[in-house]
Amino acid sequence: MELQKRLNYGFNGYQIPATPRATRSARKRVPFKKRVEDNRISAFDLLATVAGKLLLDKESTPVSSNTSSAEDQSKVEKNTVKEERRDGNQSSKLETWDQYSNDREFIVSQLVSQTNDLRSCSFRESPSLKNDTHFGLTSVVTTSDCSERSGVLKLMNGKIKNETGCLPCKVETGPFLCGASGGHIKLEFENEGPIHEELDRTDKLSIREVADTCPLEDPVVVDGKPPLLVSSDSCGKTHSYGFNNHLSSFPAKRDGLKVVSRDDDEKSSGCTYLGPIKKPFRPTPLIGDQRIRRTMTSKYLKVAPRLNDATLSNSDENLKSAYCDRSAYKRIRSERNYPFKKRKFLHYSSVSNSDGGISSEGISDSPEQSINGNASGVYPKICGVTGESPSPADQRKSFHSRDSHVKFRIKSFRVPELFIEIPESATIGSLKRTVMEAVTAILGGGLRIGVLLQGKKVRDDNKTLLQTGISRDNQMDALGFSLEPNPSQTFQSHCPGGSPLTFPCDTPLPLARYPATPGLVTRVTHVPSREPHIPNLGHFVESDHDSAPSPTDMSLDKSATDSKALVAVPAMSVEALDVVPAHRKSKRSEVVQRRIRRPFSVAEVEALVQAVEKLGTGRWRDVKLRAFDNAKHRTYVDLKDKWKTLVHTARISPQQRRGEPVPQELLDRVLTAHAYWSQQQAKQQLKQQQQPESCLLLYNSTVRARSRSDGGEKDFG
């Protein structure tokens, strides 16, 4: 497999002379936009983009849209640099990574918000559905000219709103409650249209749609009484429900965007209210990050409060009912204003704490089933496009000649089905928790994005949009995205104690209550963010076009690997999420796939030995520079490790050695050199030890002498 890829792509044309010692990070994280500039957007890119930002905005000219302002661009660049630096490259630009976090937060927020909706989900008893289980999600995507910003705003809104609790979620909740089990929604794809118009249109659309199709019998069970399960059947349709509708009180505004006005909100109760709760809000000059940053801050600091008063007041009722226990309500309330990071934590706690007293609960997910389920089609072998896959060069070429850009806007993702099994005696609280856990399990297991083109799954992440047939003027009507469970994950119920009842539930799959599902959110995020403490996980973009010294280079395999990485977001235990500070970069990075193994070739070993013979064993950086300067995938740590193993290898019997045999001659040299330099090192240390000692002695003697004389003086005095 790898070999094949290697053959296909080779590493020609990817010489990156600039950063000699760029390593891991650099490879792992290549800002999306950067790649965009390369005109090489592949399906994979698309996935990533979608997942992360729910928005892809590719512009023909780097700065042609609000979205991709020059500022952004530069940021991206910096970003890159920083990455490289981290890897040992000593370039001096450091800032930036952090600057991207905000956007990511948005996304996360959105995800989180959706999660909240879970609480208001309802269950329907229909065991028969069990086999249909699938966790695949489908999403509605619309392309428009809306800038990313607008998308972001929406996301934010969604988030905030949700944080308010069970929001009178007019629009957004509606769809979630509606049957979400099924098919894929088609993608509306349109190109270049007046922004405001577009927004306006979609806005109305979503609202109306929901209104029409989704009566939304507010599924919220009132005060934990027996009616454990409420069925909110109906609405099996697919809607496009965006986040457009809850834009209320956001500083950043856009032309033509409508917002839910709080005044109107008052009337609203539950999801039933679908009135003309919109009010135009002013656009903010979408210029670069500063704007966003400002927006961000103000959002939480200023806007949130407002929301409290407005939205919250309106939804108080809902909140109360939705959260049977006052504490939960409170929690949510309080969470609202917390900065995102903090909220993460709170979120979790709220989950774990929420109402106790559960007799027994259990979730029985059947990942297998789900995975194999038809609907989600997680593993179809289908490839969106078959046929010859042009070489990278070709791709680039074609793109050059045809510089079109595709824009996407995913208004929301559909939620898959979840099956919950819980005893009748369970409390509502436990039910909620159970659902939450089920969801969490899924999320924790990682999600991946699927791209469907005309019903077919596009699996080749390396294909470009163009190749796949996703272009602005091409079959754009059949594009869909889906959230899929990570196949490699096994979802298991946290809680034993099985129970008799099974409630298939059209539950909105809360996207990520645990923003901490960094893997999910981040990995997928191309959106630069500036929130300083949220580590950037954009790693999946990792495309190391580094040149390797030998044809052994597998740099391009990375992309393939990465695509997998995107899929395989290792599950972080909830606990871990809870405790682990959001900024544990290392932790997160871990979420990333570990570097592929690249056994040292004999030639490399030779080079290494030679360098070490010359430089010694304590100067790995120099060794690297000297012998592996252009082997970007070999870090000095790698070299050191290799030396370590070489020494070990040399000491063991040939029979015990594995892998490509290293010439005995080399091993001998290894031993020799190692012995020599060890000796040198010892000598050095000896000297260093002696030095201080002599100094000390000298000092002591001096002091003694002086004190003696002093004493003498004193004595005399």
Added chain:
DNA sequence: CTTAGGG
């Protein structure tokens, strides 16, 4: 960032 070491 580099080194040195343990995992």
Added chain:
DNA sequence: CCCTAAG
């Protein structure tokens, strides 16, 4: 290879 403590 990864992760980290130290420097």
